[in-house]
Amino acid sequence: MTTPSFLTDFHRVAEIGATPNHGVDRQAATAEDRETREWFRTFAQTRGWEVRVDGIGNQFALVELVPGAPYVLLGSHLDSQPLGGRFDGAYGVIAGLHAADRIANSHAAGDAAAPRFNLAVVNWFNEEGGRFAPSIMGSSVFAGIMDEAEMLEVRDLRGVSVREALDQIGYLGSDARPEIAAYAEIHIEQGRILEREGIPIGAVDSSWYTQKLDIEVLGEQSHTGATLMSDRHDALLGAAKVIQRVHEVTDQFPPETLVSSVGQLTLEPNSPIVVARRVHLVADLRADDEAVVLAARDRLLADIRLIEAEHGLTIHARDFDVRANQHYPESGIRLSEEVAASLGLGARRIRTMAGHDSVAMNRIAPTVMLFIPSVDGVSHCEREFSRDEDMAAGVDFLTEVARRLLTGALQAE
Known part of the structure; x- marks a missing residue:
């Protein structure tokens, strides 16, 4: 005992x-x-x-x-x-x-x-x-x-x-x-x-099967009060949309097949009166089936390209910490x-x-x-x-x- x-x-x-x-x-x-x-x-x-x-x-x-x-x-x-x-x-x-x-x-x-x-x-x-x-x-x-x-x-x-x-x-x-x-x-x-x-x-x-995407969203730093909305390239807004897509990608598969999250985010310059110029985040994708993770990854990358074009951003996404x-x-x-x-x-x-x-x-x-x-x-x-x-x-x-x-x-x- x-x-x-x-x-x-x-x-x-x-x-x-x-x-x-x-x-x-x-x-x-x-x-x-x-x-x-x-x-x-x-x-x-x-x-x-x-x-x-x-x-x-x-x-x-x-x-x-x-x-x-x-x-x-x-x-x-x-x-x-x-x-x-x-x-x-x-x-x-x-x-x-x-x-x-x-x-x-x-x-x-x-x-x-x-x-x-x-x-x-x-x-x-x-x-x-x-x-x-x-x-x-x-x-x-x-x-x-x-x-x-x-x-x-x-x-x-x-x-x-x-x-x-x-x-x-x-x-x-x-x-x-x-x-x-x-x-x-x-x-x-x-x-x-x-x-x-x-x-x-x-x-x-x-x-x-698990893998992460290391994602860097690059925009342009500008004044939150003086920059017209149409002139902004807001990295945080783009990152927010990426995070939403990471969450929503699970809905494209049967329930409990895939889990996803973004648990860490850093923001520059992180000032209340500055439109963000850079956001770094890590997306986490996991499923029992490797094919499900890879399909979710591909859909996210396609969504990222659309977000990039919509907001005039540059978004880098690289595979990170892949575990079979x-x-x-x-x-x-x-x-x-x-x-x-x-x-x-x-x-x-x-x-x-x-x-x-x-x-x-x-x-x-x-x-x-x-x-x-x-x-x-x-x-x-x-x-x-x-x-x-x-x-x-x-x-x-x-x-x-x-x-x-x-x-x-x-x-x-």
Whole structure:
């Protein structure tokens, strides 16, 4: 059974960067992010585990069980969205640490099956992408999908680079990355399926196709009071119409087939008496079917050309952060179903609409992705919530999955 220490630790970490409405604000490489990293380091070092930080700020706690062997890696991320929820990401890291602690104790007591691999827990850098785009940065660099040098030069809206920000909090590392044999991540669902069906565990079988459009709308700066309406080239008006089209494109497909949004917008010169000359925004398109996303993209680009001509603007739109569908190993899904049966917990196969670090890791290692229920399916906001009993059951589940991974369960086939 789960010891109270997991819940104690979870709720303690939720105090770091806490917001008035029970969320957290711990954006990547901020002082609050540093505090959670220090908590992670202390947890590991007090147990005698080695701690490493790599060149993109990923933080690892290493539990040596078989000297020289690769590692089964557990984890998620401790960074959050602005005014985000306290469960997203952090749950998976803290669950991973406690699963590793249980396994290490069993191994020391001689109560565990002989492992083939070592065990490690990771706190991935900048999964959320709220401060530095793109998201899922640390795990993507680890997996070789993104270039480390290029990502270190990415800048936030204030002009601070990833390199500078990590250096400022003391987490621009240079340690060797561990060789991994398998990866497992547990996360809140961020949807309603598990709660609606009363099932405690979701075994993720695939991810949606996602892509973003990086859009720059260029107009002409002019006086809001002295410039005739017919003489204006208002970048903000053009951007507003683009945003509307991004929302409306979902109506051209069957319900719940496609989701879209614009979540970030910057405006220049951002003065109340100046017609905007430049707006930058990012459109996000996601569907289970790649063809749907590509069709929506093409329709948006056609709409953008019309808006450009109507208002005398120049609009640049480029593909950005494109992520293909990922299918998780059937052997890992079956393993999750076997663990569910052994623990007397219900489980179902489920797809993820959101991106996770496991999407990157699944490219390079056998990967298991698990969900626990989210109340009302709410996420990326302060109202995000998962019940203590669901979190505790998830830790039990992750621990058993990790035990089996350590004995080579995904390498057997």
